[in-house]
Amino acid sequence: MMRFGAAMAWNVFKFCAALRGLGSLMILLVLAVVGFTYSVVITVYGPAVVSGGAGFRSAFSILALFHILLVMLLWSYFSAVLTDPGSVPANWRPALDEETGEVVALTNLELDKQIFSLQKASSHVDSGNQKIRYCRKCNKLKPPRCHHCSVCGRCVLKMDHHCVWVANCVGALNYKFFLLFLLYTFLETSLVTISLLSNFIAFFSEEEIPTTPGSLAASFLTFVLNLAFAISVLGFLVMHLSLVAANTSTIEAYEKKTTPKWRYDLGRRKNFEQVFGIDKWYWLIPAYSEEDLRKMPALQGLDYPSKPDLEAQD
Structure with a gap:
C-alpha cells in the first residue's frame, strides 16, 4: 500500500508538471490560430480596400473592427x-477573523499554537470551521478565499482555476483580464465567422468563384475554427459572468453547494465592481485605475467585504 501511495503521488506530480509544459504549447497554439486567421482575413478583404472599388466601405469597416x-x-x-x-x-x-469579521488579537505565541494545531488537524481544516486557515502544502497561513494550486505548486489568492490556455492560474489579480480575453475572443471570432460566411457557402457552390482553390479552402477552415471557438468561448463567458454576478469563483461555487447563503454576495453591482473596479472607463480594458486600486482592497485579493448579518451566523 505504501508503494502504491508513493506511485500515485509521483504520478500526480508528473501530471502537474505536464500541465505546466502544456501551457507553453497552448500559448503557441493560440498565436498560431490568431496568425492564420489574420492572414486569411487580410487576404479576403485587403484587395477591396487597396483597390478602392465598390466593396471598399464594407471591407474597410470589417478590417478596422477586426484590428481593434x-x-x-x-x-x-x-x-x-x-x-x-x-x-x-x-x-x-x-x-480579521474569517468567521466573525472581528479583529484577531492573538499574541505570537497564541498564533503559533493555533498554527501548530492546524498542522496536526485533518484534511478538512479549510472547510470553514476554523478561524485561521492553514495550507499544509505551502506550510503557511491562507487568507480568505485563497486556495492551493497543485499545478503552480503554491497558494493563489481567490483562485478560480488553473488555465492551460494562458499557462497561468486565474486568480484575484488577473481574473478581470481573463474575462476580457474571453469577451474579445468571442467578439473577434463572431466577426470573422460572419464576415467569412459567404466564402463558407461558396465552398459548397458549383458556381465559378473569383478566387484560388487554396484561398477558398483557407477561408473554409478559418470559418470552421472561429465558429467552434465562438460557441465554446460563449459558454465559458456566460458561466463566468454568472459567477461574477454571485461574487464567487469556480472553486467556491463547487464548495458552497452545502452553504445556502454566501456571505460575499453583496448584490450584482458591487459584486461586478469587485472584479472590474468602479471606474467605468477601465471596465473594458485589462488594467485598473490607481484610484480603484487604492480604494478597493478586494482588487488586491486579500480583504473582501461581506454581509454583516451573515458574518454573525457563520
Missing part, C-alpha cells in the same frame, strides 16, 4: 498570461 478587437484580445490575453494571479505575502497574518 484583435488588439484588445491580445492585450487581454498577455495580461492574463503575464500577470501574477496573486500570491500570499511573506509572513502574512490574518487581520
Whole structure:
C-alpha cells in the first residue's frame, strides 16, 4: 500500500508538471490560430480596400473592427498570461477573523499554537470551521478565499482555476483580464465567422468563384475554427459572468453547494465592481485605475467585504 501511495503521488506530480509544459504549447497554439486567421482575413478583404472599388466601405469597416478587437484580445490575453494571479505575502497574518469579521488579537505565541494545531488537524481544516486557515502544502497561513494550486505548486489568492490556455492560474489579480480575453475572443471570432460566411457557402457552390482553390479552402477552415471557438468561448463567458454576478469563483461555487447563503454576495453591482473596479472607463480594458486600486482592497485579493448579518451566523 505504501508503494502504491508513493506511485500515485509521483504520478500526480508528473501530471502537474505536464500541465505546466502544456501551457507553453497552448500559448503557441493560440498565436498560431490568431496568425492564420489574420492572414486569411487580410487576404479576403485587403484587395477591396487597396483597390478602392465598390466593396471598399464594407471591407474597410470589417478590417478596422477586426484590428481593434484583435488588439484588445491580445492585450487581454498577455495580461492574463503575464500577470501574477496573486500570491500570499511573506509572513502574512490574518487581520480579521474569517468567521466573525472581528479583529484577531492573538499574541505570537497564541498564533503559533493555533498554527501548530492546524498542522496536526485533518484534511478538512479549510472547510470553514476554523478561524485561521492553514495550507499544509505551502506550510503557511491562507487568507480568505485563497486556495492551493497543485499545478503552480503554491497558494493563489481567490483562485478560480488553473488555465492551460494562458499557462497561468486565474486568480484575484488577473481574473478581470481573463474575462476580457474571453469577451474579445468571442467578439473577434463572431466577426470573422460572419464576415467569412459567404466564402463558407461558396465552398459548397458549383458556381465559378473569383478566387484560388487554396484561398477558398483557407477561408473554409478559418470559418470552421472561429465558429467552434465562438460557441465554446460563449459558454465559458456566460458561466463566468454568472459567477461574477454571485461574487464567487469556480472553486467556491463547487464548495458552497452545502452553504445556502454566501456571505460575499453583496448584490450584482458591487459584486461586478469587485472584479472590474468602479471606474467605468477601465471596465473594458485589462488594467485598473490607481484610484480603484487604492480604494478597493478586494482588487488586491486579500480583504473582501461581506454581509454583516451573515458574518454573525457563520
